[in-house]
Amino acid sequence: MQKYSTGGAGETRPRRLLLCLDGVPYEVIKAAKSRGLFARFNDAAGLLSPFPTMTNVALAQMLGASVPLGYESLYFNTDSQELCGGIRKYIGRRTPDKVPSSYMDDLDYQEPLPFEFLVYVAPDAVWRADMRRFRDKFRAAPHDRDFFAFLKGTDGLLHIRGPQKLNVALESLDRILNEIQDFCGAETEIVLFSDHGMNLEENRKIHLQTHLRAGGYEVKDRFERGRGKRKVAAPAFGLCGYAAVYCADETDPAEVADALTTLEGVDFSLHREGDSAVVVRGARGAARITREENGSARYSYEQLTGDPLQLAEAQQALRDAGELDARGYAPDAAWYALTAAHTYPDALANLHNSLHAPRVRHTADVLVSCHDGYYYGMSFFSRFVRLAATHGNALRASSTAFLMSTHRQFPAHVRAGEATPFLRG
Numbered sequence: 001m002q003k004y005s006t007g008g009a010g011e012t013r014p015r016r017l018l019l020c021l022d023g024v025p026y027e028v029i030k031a032a033k034s035r036g037l038f039a040r041f042n043d044a045a046g047l048l049s050p051f052p053t054m055t056n057v058a059l060a061q062m063l064g065a066s067v068p069l070g071y072e073s074l075y076f077n078t079d080s081q082e083l084c085g086g087i088r089k090y091i092g093r094r095t096p097d098k099v100p101s102s103y104m105d106d107l108d109y110q111e112p113l114p115f116e117f118l119v120y121v122a123p124d125a126v127w128r129a130d131m132r133r134f135r136d137k138f139r140a141a142p143h144d145r146d147f148f149a150f151l152k153g154t155d156g157l158l159h160i161r162g163p164q165k166l167n168v169a170l171e172s173l174d175r176i177l178n179e180i181q182d183f184c185g186a187e188t189e190i191v192l193f194s195d196h197g198m199n200l201e202e203n204r205k206i207h208l209q210t211h212l213r214a215g216g217y218e219v220k221d222r223f224e225r226g227r228g229k230r231k232v233a234a235p236a237f238g239l240c241g242y243a244a245v246y247c248a249d250e251t252d253p254a255e256v257a258d259a260l261t262t263l264e265g266v267d268f269s270l271h272r273e274g275d276s277a278v279v280v281r282g283a284r285g286a287a288r289i290t291r292e293e294n295g296s297a298r299y300s301y302e303q304l305t306g307d308p309l310q311l312a313e314a315q316q317a318l319r320d321a322g323e324l325d326a327r328g329y330a331p332d333a334a335w336y337a338l339t340a341a342h343t344y345p346d347a348l349a350n351l352h353n354s355l356h357a358p359r360v361r362h363t364a365d366v367l368v369s370c371h372d373g374y375y376y377g378m379s380f381f382s383r384f385v386r387l388a389a390t391h392g393n394a395l396r397a398s399s400t401a402f403l404m405s406t407h408r409q410f411p412a413h414v415r416a417g418e419a420t421p422f423l424r425g
């Protein structure tokens with residue numbers, strides 16, 4: 001297999017150190033830069049992480065790699081109609097069945113597999129070891145090739161300890177990167193980016209399974225022959241601000257989505273409608289997002305009741321600018337320009353694609369986005385973990401990762417799916 005690193009380094013462009021910091025939000029990097037850290041980097045772009053804002057979903061998009069099987073290592077397999085994967089993935093060697101996406105084949109450095117779990121138990125020790133190992137490995141690498149590293153320690157540090165501790169880690173990373181630059185000189189470009197952001201507030205669990213059971217649903221680990229009325233599966237793993245719900249054949253996703261709007265902590269739920277629409281339902285109302293492809297993509301936001309995504313103002317602005325046609329459609333690019341920094345960044349394309357474009361192999365029937373301050377996940381974890389921050393929902397804090405370079409200035413916002421040329425080009 002050809003490593004991504006051989007293409008053009010030192011010939012058509014400078015050698016590149018591509019370094020991903022798991023879970024570091026755009027706002028945190030912006031603040032660090034304003035304190036004088038990362039001074040040799042140009043301004044950071046907001047890198048828009050796709051919903052649900054989870055590592056493998058995001059990196060597969062950003063790096064143009066193969067889509068993971070599910071949103072997390074515990075996932076629902078829509079072919080065999082049962083839960084698969086889970087904690088066993090974290091034990092032992094990193095064998096091919098534990099590689100969720102092809103981007104991992106290109107990594108020159110990633111933490112040893114047990115760290116992925118230990119980071120939530122001993123985050124301080126793990127990030128220090130992670131950074132030290134990365135630095136040593138980079139120093140020992142051939143100097144005429146790109147180097148791609150993924151530091152996961154930052155994600156666990158934020159989840160468990162919060163932003164103050166992350167800032168200590170960033171100071172340490174800044175020193176390492178300055179050292180690397182002094183050593184390598186201007187012939188090496190450093191590109192620093194993250195996969196998703198985080199909300200930086202204490203998070204509480206949503207009681208999704210209890211709520212669904214109270215509403216008359218059976219929550220199952222497998223569907224017998226795929227059939228069943230009012231039967232759902234909802235993989236519970238990491239403590240994150242989204243939930244993926246799968247429905248048995250005779251169970252209506254629209255009804256499940258509707259049942260979830262009254263659950264405390266749920267911002268909205270999302271389900272497919274036909275081949276070209278999704279419906280968003282939340283306490284603020286319901287709306288339909290429809291896409292049409294006529295040379296280029298156009299989206300409409302149809303308020304059924306209320307304004308669940310708070311897009312009425314943007315829609316009016318498009319109408320005033322003459323971008324909205326008589327049927328309510330406006331060009332994708334026009335919506336994007338107006339909403340890249342919105343409460344729900346790039347909501348129409350992002351949410352539509354979350355159910356119509358394959359971001360994982362086994363796409364959910366209903367996706368739930370929690371309010372900041374709430375998560376869904378495995379009870380075992382939530383019993384011994386106090387969650388200082390999390391990600392997963394479609395809100396701005398989790399959806400806005402960052403991207404910056406010592407050599408290039410990027411646009412103010414970059415969509416995950418359009419980041420590949422900046423990262424790998």
Ligand SMILES: [Zn+2]
Binds near residue numbers: 023159
């Ligand atoms: Zn995380």
